[in-house]
Amino acid sequence: GTAAFAHKAGLHTSALIRRSDAYEHIRPDLVGNGTRVVVSELAGRSTLQMKAAQLGLLLDSPALQRVLQTLKRLEHAGYHFEAADGSLELLMRSAAGESDGLQPFRIESYRVITDWRANQVTGEGDAPTSLVHPWSSEGELTTEATVKIHVGDKRIVSTAEG
Known part of the structure; x- marks a missing residue:
């Protein structure tokens, strides 16, 4: 299913970027799947960078830091981003300066x-x-x-x- 190649923890995701075969027993594309990064309060810079790349975004170091701080603050307040890729994407686009003050809704x-x-x-x-x-x-x-x-x-x- 969709969770078969999902990765969550910061250090785990950082290592996955360097050597995916150490964490995935086969290449996900061989079974019609893909690597999925799940972002939570455990996320680090590598996790956010990988997720941003999956969304087609380039975040510089200050933008990554803003997203990380906001994410941790919101997760601590009770929000969850593990199944909210759209909300995370809006947060990342805002940090990257792509929102131009425009609210989609x-x-x-x-x-x-x-x-x-x-x-x-x-x-x-x-x-x-x-x-x-x-x-x-x-x-x-x-x-x-x-x-x-x-x-x-x-x-x-x-x-x-x-």
């Missing part, structure tokens, strides 16, 4: 609702005969998120459950 609002829903136990027909109590294993925890953004002059509202 503006957030109007977001809302996340998490609730527990009991499975209804039914008898004859469709009428429920009893409900399962919240401390029972019968039921499900659900989350619904709604995001409202503006892209240019267009307003987009998206809702999803999971």
Whole structure:
């Protein structure tokens, strides 16, 4: 899968740049895959440089340092970039001076609702005969998120459950 050739830790990624065969048992392209760098609070300059190259960006040393400081500050505050390549790319483009103050989108609002829903136990027909109590294993925890953004002059509202 996509995680088969994913690498995360800073020193690990730095060594991967020098000698990938020490960390990948076969060349990823032989099985239709590729090396993937996952960026987190463990990232170092080599990890960020490799990720920037994958995104087609050239970051000089001061830009790399800005990205690294911002990344560590945001991760410490609870953000995660491991599965957020788009957010990381925006951060890197801003550090490289490519954003020119342009924001690709503006957030109007977001809302996340998490609730527990009991499975209804039914008898004859469709009428429920009893409900399962919240401390029972019968039921499900659900989350619904709604995001409202503006892209240019267009307003987009998206809702999803999971």
